[in-house]
Amino acid sequence: MNRAAKIFLHNRFVGTLLETDIGYEFTYDANYVNMQSPYPISKTLPLRVQSYKSNTLFPFFDGLIPEGWLLDIAQKNWKIQAKDRFGLLLACCEDCIGAVSVKGEASIL
Numbered sequence: 001m002n003r004a005a006k007i008f009l010h011n012r013f014v015g016t017l018l019e020t021d022i023g024y025e026f027t028y029d030a031n032y033v034n035m036q037s038p039y040p041i042s043k044t045l046p047l048r049v050q051s052y053k054s055n056t057l058f059p060f061f062d063g064l065i066p067e068g069w070l071l072d073i074a075q076k077n078w079k080i081q082a083k084d085r086f087g088l089l090l091a092c093c094e095d096c097i098g099a100v101s102v103k104g105e106a107s108i109l
Contacts, residue, residue, distance in 0.1 A: 005105070025052065027052070061089055066092055
């Protein structure tokens with residue numbers, strides 16, 4: 001199953017994160033990269049036009065997912081398995097603490 005999320009930094013669209021059959025892909029939006037003084041979302045994902053690809057969810061995005069009792073609540077309420085990291089990211093990180101937010105396909109429309 002392929003899923004997508006739009007990534008925002010301080011409520012500004014910065015790029016797209018995709019889950020594909022072979023892994024994950026993050027691509028900064030060209031308009032964001034070319035604007036005056038853009039900031040990378042993470043030091044591990046510096047600004048560039050080319051996509052980042054990984055077999056596993058990028059550690060930066062995985063780090064946004066809650067842990068402990070909060071993760072337990074999210075898993076029980078949304079019935080998401082712990083190994084479905086992208087599903088947890090979509091369910092839990094639209095309004096997470098910090099500057100980055102993740103909006104899934106349903107939130108994009």
